[in-house]
Amino acid sequence: MPTERSRLLEDLIVSAHRLTRVAAQLTGSTTPAAVWRTLSILTTDGSLRVGDLARASRVTQPTMTKLVQHLAEEELVYRIADVDDSRAWLIAITPKGTTALENWRRELAEALSPVFADLTDDESTILEKAVAILQVHTSTTRKAA
Amino acid sequence: MPTERSRLLEDLIVSAHRLTRVAAQLTGSTTPAAVWRTLSILTTDGSLRVGDLARASRVTQPTMTKLVQHLAEEELVYRIADVDDSRAWLIAITPKGTTALENWRRELAEALSPVFADLTDDESTILEKAVAILQVHTSTTRKAA
DNA sequence: AAACCTATATAGCCATACTATGTAAATCAG
DNA sequence: CTGATTTACATAGTATGGCTATATAGGTTT
Incomplete structure (x- = not known):
């Protein structure tokens, strides 16, 4: 188990959870x-x-x-x-x-928009790719459709 | 507000939250x-x-x-x-x-390891960069240290 | 000194999450 | 076919994280 991989997973979760809290507060947790x-x-x-x-x-x-x-x-x-x-x-x-x-x-995107307002195109691309990777690995489809 | 950016933020949060749930179940939410x-x-x-x-x-x-x-x-x-x-x-x-x-x-990384076992080096790099971007944008340091 | 702001604690409420259990249908084995 | 086992969902109970409202008291400003 590479230390680097372990560290990545740890940091990934920490970041994910912080992001969910940021979103919760910015949207007022209305939903x-x-x-x-x-x-x-x-x-x-x-x-x-x-x-x-x-x-x-x-x-x-x-x-x-x-x-x-x-x-x-x-x-x-x-x-x-x-x-x-x-x-x-x-x-x-x-x-x-x-x-x-x-x-x-839409409400979520609007609330988060200021937080990520300074994203460069490169950064956007990185996040898009990361999202794609996460989607594949946290897929909700567990069996052949 | 670009539709593409909006969509990215939406997907980012959805992915983040899914990941936190995956982690919660894989670790048994012990902590x-x-x-x-x-x-x-x-x-x-x-x-x-x-x-x-x-x-x-x-x-x-x-x-x-x-x-x-x-x-x-x-x-x-x-x-x-x-x-x-x-x-x-x-x-x-x-x-x-x-x-x-x-x-x-450590427990978290071990629990998540199988989920991300097939990550390529490229994918790891993308996730590392994404984590870095998220950390900057969800920084906990709100005032000059 | 009075007014206002700030730091933390307490109270009450709600929703999400879990485990345990119950009822009933479906499946499997003999 | 019958009994045993598994499966699908509902109910009950509990813990906890989150919120808002409020209280107490110290600190700052006017």
Whole structure:
């Protein structure tokens, strides 16, 4: 285990977490991270079962059950009975949920914009590439689509 | 506000938050993020007042007060009366806290190692540069040292 | 001296996260 | 087919991190 790699992973997480706190304070935490994280996954991955959604969001199933209940009350998601398994539900995002997610993403970008206002094109490119690497390695798709 | 920049910031946060959840589950969340985030700041920035520590950690002062109480009980930090202001405390990390932070960082790196095992040298470099950019832009040092 | 600002502690509330458990459907083995 | 096992989701309980509001008291300014 190379020390350099270890150090990179440590620093990566520290930075990631600081960034999430910066974002939380700048946006006033008006929309909880768990909400938009879940809506985001539903947008990119399509409708998912509660358990699969929990795995994709990296929380336990009971946590996701409660979150889905809340999201359904807010009409941000809806439930579809899974025809393949009568125990299961598919959870899908509503148009209202899609709009809410878009609004949140815009609000987030606006709040963070001043922080990263001085990014050079090179720096932007580096961050874009880093995001791509992270997306691949924290992919929410765990099985063949 | 360029759409491309906006999209980058959105994706950056989404990725950051996913990464923190991946880390939380892989490490079993044995040490709360708020703890190591605070210890990390004390390590890099030296002893700080409660309010300053709160600002650096991006939480409110009462939140930090409680966290410091907990950390002090665990003997991970200690308090120093601020000679410049009798209302204030300086919070400093203990050797035990330093050890705990190092252990946590090692544990984190080990847990994340398999996730990023296939990183190429180029990708590592990109992530290192990205971390550097993020560190500059989420700096905890808000005033001249 | 009074007004105002600042530093920290306490109180109360909410949401996210976990583990444990329960109910019921689906699958597997004999 | 039956029983055992696994799986999917809901409920219950707990801990904690985060917030806002407020209180106490020291420090600074007018």
